[in-house]
Every structure is written in structure tokens, then in C-alpha cells.
Amino acid sequence: MAAYFFASPIDVDIKLSDEEQRKQVEMKSEKEKTVSCPVYYDGDSVSGTVSIRVRDGKKLQHDGIKVEFVGSIELFYDRGHHHEFLSLSQELAAPGEMRQAQTYDFNFKNVEKQFESYQGINVKLRYFVRVSISRRMADVAKERDIWVHSFRLPADTNATIKMEVGIEDCLHIEFEYNKSKYHLKDVIVGKIYFLLVRIKIKHMELSIIRRETTGSPPNQYNESETITKFEIMDGAPVRGETIPIRLFLGGFDLTPTFRDINKKFSTRYYLNLVLIDEENRRYFKQQEITIVRIPEN
Structure with a gap:
């Protein structure tokens, strides 16, 4: 997934720990493309690395870099309003300038994920990691989706x-x-x-x-x-x-x-x-x- 590019081109790459070992689910993204998402469960930690590279050797002046883990519900008739039911945030870098590529670690430990991911006709429930680079001109953001499965034990009573x-x-x-x-x-x-x-x-x-x-x-x-x-x-x-x-x-x-x-x-x-x-x-x-x-x- 490409980063959003503004006046100063910045590459942002989010890599999730042990994603290759996890089961994968195909999720529809924009314009009917599909994206492969690793499967997580309630209580799993969500960790990984964020790599940021400034192209052309230019320096990047920023007002701070943060990573968030977000759970949101998007209703298609209410576009633009995302209902966030989970939002965790960690600071990766204080305001300053960047002259060369940097890699940061993040770890959201034992996260409660109370709902299962869902992509329907009129609604989408998604979990994603979002990296935000605050800048005076325009912020840069990059998202990476995961897919959550929830187990429920069958009920003892199961009448015909x-x-x-x-x-x-x-x-x-x-x-x-x-x-x-x-x-x-x-x-x-x-x-x-x-x-x-x-x-x-x-x-x-x-x-x-x-x-x-x-x-x-x-x-x-x-x-x-x-x-x-x-x-x-x-x-x-x-x-x-x-x-x-x-x-x-x-x-x-x-x-x-x-x-x-x-x-x-x-x-x-x-x-x-x-x-x-x-x-x-x-x-x-x-x-x-x-x-x-x-x-x-």
C-alpha cells in the first residue's frame, strides 16, 4: 500500500511482527482491489516496525510522529463519519527533523478486540495500524489493516x-x-x-x-x-x-x-x-x- 505523498515525498512502511506465520484473509480495498490481511485474535499483541524514508536526501521537519491502533465502524451511507470504538496511541518521535531513514518499533500489548472484523454491503468494521507524521504544511498518514476473528463457545443448550x-x-x-x-x-x-x-x-x-x-x-x-x-x-x-x-x-x-x-x-x-x-x-x-x-x- 502506498503512502500519501505531499510536497516532500516520504515513504512510510509498516511491517507487522510474525505476519508471515499468521493466517491471511483477503479484504476488498478501494476500487475493488483486494489486500491480504493477517488474522489476529482478542488479546493478541499488535507489534511491528515503522520505517520512514525521506526521498531525494532532503530533510524532513516534523512536529512529531505517532502510531495508533484503531478499531472503527464505517457506515456507507454516512461516509466521512467513522465511529472509533478503539483507539490506542504511542509516540514514536518528538518534534524535530529527519535527514536519513529511520525505523521505529511499536507494541500494543494484549489488545482487547471485542468485535470481529466484518465487511458487508453497507458497513465495514475494521482494525488498522495508522502512522501519522505531523507537519506544518500537511500531515502524512499511512494505514495497515489487520483482520480480527472472535471465537464463541457453542451454547450448552442447542434445541432442535x-x-x-x-x-x-x-x-x-x-x-x-x-x-x-x-x-x-x-x-x-x-x-x-x-x-x-x-x-x-x-x-x-x-x-x-x-x-x-x-x-x-x-x-x-x-x-x-x-x-x-x-x-x-x-x-x-x-x-x-x-x-x-x-x-x-x-x-x-x-x-x-x-x-x-x-x-x-x-x-x-x-x-x-x-x-x-x-x-x-x-x-x-x-x-x-x-x-x-x-x-x-
Whole structure:
């Protein structure tokens, strides 16, 4: 990532400790480019070095150099207003002048990172290291993103989901999923029972829907996207028939469920069962599920 250049060209490079050994996540940056970010966890220290070089051998007069570790939420309809929920700062150099390249160490120890990184349709939650060089004319700043994963232990109680879809004297279906909380690599296992079928069903499909809610009323925005949709039955079922469901979550681009993060956004997941009859009428039932991230073996 390039530094911002002003009248006096300055190169700023931020190197994170042990970044090569960390898992990497691809993050979309400006203009649809992707940037590779190292993964950190809650309580991990964020440390590294900052190298500053003045081009052309000119001297750099500055009013101080600092490094910050920032967690912020950016709402796309509120551009320009970044809501910082975490801000730590360390001074690297007192006001003075620089004639040759300098390297500084920084270490933010055991940082609490209470939220997971997220990049959605209308919101982005990001963590980054920012180096600022204060100057009389114009400050120079450089940022370097990291990606944060948060683990949640599965709840002890994880009840099965049982629901019914019915149209009086025409259709009565019960469906059951093995549990209501899943981890990101889990398998959804379920069954659909046809107790009464007096309409001609053409096919049935199951989809996973992600719903992102940002802001608060009256400036609240909801965006839904279908993560996957697949047909689980083609043709008319008969009374007493049972259709098994097995859906592997590991192949999809899922995040954990986020509920009211810093009072700015939520991301929820739903299983949506749709029946379509021969006249293309649609009957559907939606059920929220919870998705968590657990430590990988």
C-alpha cells in the first residue's frame, strides 16, 4: 500500500511482527482491489516496525510522529463519519527533523478486540495500524489493516427447530432441523414430513439468507442476500413422505451472527423453505439460525 505523498515525498512502511506465520484473509480495498490481511485474535499483541524514508536526501521537519491502533465502524451511507470504538496511541518521535531513514518499533500489548472484523454491503468494521507524521504544511498518514476473528463457545443448550407450514384442508407440513446454533464448518441436518398434501406441489427449495441491518430508526437500512439456494424436491410429494436435508456450511462465504454490534449494525442468518405449486404460487417459512466461530483443530 502506498503512502500519501505531499510536497516532500516520504515513504512510510509498516511491517507487522510474525505476519508471515499468521493466517491471511483477503479484504476488498478501494476500487475493488483486494489486500491480504493477517488474522489476529482478542488479546493478541499488535507489534511491528515503522520505517520512514525521506526521498531525494532532503530533510524532513516534523512536529512529531505517532502510531495508533484503531478499531472503527464505517457506515456507507454516512461516509466521512467513522465511529472509533478503539483507539490506542504511542509516540514514536518528538518534534524535530529527519535527514536519513529511520525505523521505529511499536507494541500494543494484549489488545482487547471485542468485535470481529466484518465487511458487508453497507458497513465495514475494521482494525488498522495508522502512522501519522505531523507537519506544518500537511500531515502524512499511512494505514495497515489487520483482520480480527472472535471465537464463541457453542451454547450448552442447542434445541432442535420444529415448525409447521399449513393451509387449512390443503397442506400440512412439519419440518425439523437438528439444532438452532451452528459453527461455520457445520452441517445442517433436517427432515421434512408431509402430513397432508391436497395441492399440486411442483418443487421445493431451501436457501440461506443473510440479513444485514445498519443504523437505527429512522435511518435504518436492511439488506438481504441469498447465500445459497438449492432444490430439495422436484415433483409432487405424497402424504406420509419424508424428505431428508443435509447442507454443508463449509463451502459458503459465511460470517458469524452479529447482534447489535456497538449499536451500529447486525448480521443475521435465516433458513428459508419455499414450496412452489403448479400455478407458481409460493408458500414459505423462515427460521433464524445462529452461526458462531469456534477454534479450528
